[in-house]
Amino acid sequence: MDARIIADLLVLTHLLFIIFALLGGLFTLYWRWTPLLHLPAVCWIALLEFNGWICPLTPLENQFRRAAGEAGYPGGFIEHYLIPLIYPAGLTPQWQVWLGVLALLINLSVYLFVLLRLRRA
Template identity: 55%
Template sequence: MLYRIAADGLVLFHLLFILFVLFGGLLVLKWPRLMWLQLPAAAWGFAVEVLHLICPLTYWENLMRHAAGQTEYAGGFIEHYIWPIIYPAGLTPGIQMVLGSVVLAVNLLVYGRLIRSWKQRRASRIAL
């Protein structure tokens, strides 16, 4: 029972991490120091998609499912609603390249805006 709860919690954490990879740059606009967490997370998300790496969270979740005696996903809430978002049916290497490119593009736009903002502030301080 505890292993199943841990595995379900890990799937939820996995989803939150994916959201942080995709949209964490927007948080950096509000809290710039968060970039020290978000940049490595975005780089990891990009690498996982483009290089087809296996995320250790998936590996750990499968270990916990095995320890819980589960061999397949039963119809729980986490598996039914969250799992298909993380690993949609029909996920191909081409789709993964697109997803990796989206991660890269979103973060380049956000960090470009952040850097431009820093330069403008610096220029206005120098002008004074």
């Protein structure tokens, strides 16, 4: 498989993981076992943000981009793909903490919603 396609698939995987980590608790409405996968994903995303770590998928993506003759990029996935859409300035450690808090608050809200829905059912 072409290195560029693999890099693009890693970007898609990265994005889907972030969406799952933020909103995956909603799947609990359909599958009761979802928190077994979702809560570790939330913890991983929070650890990355609170510690300023870069997800291992980012260097892997950059490796495949370079193998395809493209330039890699510095920083992380969020900083390269998402932050420019939301915050034109660079990602600072303070913003990373806020993003981690936001991820936790979103998930707290999702699980509160799920608990209320399950309670009514």
